[in-house]
Amino acid sequence: MADKKGTLNYKHTFFEGETHGTVSYPGNYEALKFIFKGFxxxxxxxxxxxxxxxxxxxxxxxxxxxxxxxxxxxxxxxxxxxxxxxxxxxxxxxxxxxxxxxxxxx
Structure with a gap:
């Protein structure tokens, strides 16, 4: 996600113990927390x-x-x-x- 200045806001997390089929659950949750941080x-x-x-x-x-x-x-x-x-x-x-x-x- 980029802000109005074009600065990219990025976060990478490795979810140990998750597989391709299960990583979406914690990944989506963490993504929403990141997007709405401070709100x-x-x-x-x-x-x-x-x-x-x-x-x-x-x-x-x-x-x-x-x-x-x-x-x-x-x-x-x-x-x-x-x-x-x-x-x-x-x-x-x-x-x-x-x-x-x-x-x-x-």
Whole structure:
């Protein structure tokens, strides 16, 4: 994977004990961890600072060279957490974000 500057980000791992037929399982897992390194949303942190979610997605989008947004189902999980734990202001923020990203068809 190359960044915007053309710098190649590369990692090689040897999986001892794996064969051609079994290496894809740990290889795919390690590849996903490598690609998404540094991208993590902590629901307790975004409850305190809801803008953090959009900021993290913006940073990740820049790193990947394509726009990424939280999925509607992920926003539903966040909203359920906010409601269940009494984060009313954050709940309102995420309701508005969900409506902006996934407007209801009338």
């Amino acid at each position: 993590r949303t902590d629901i307790k942190q975004i409850a305190k600072n809801p803008g953090l979610l959009e900021s993290e997605y913006k940073t990740f989008s820049g790193k990947m060279g394509s726009e990424f947004n939280p999925s509607e189902s992920y926003l539903n999980v966040i909203l359920k957490f906010m409601k269940s734990n009494g984060f009313k202001e954050s709940e309102t923020y995420f309701i508005n974000l969900k409506d902006k990203l996934y407007p209801k068809v009338k």
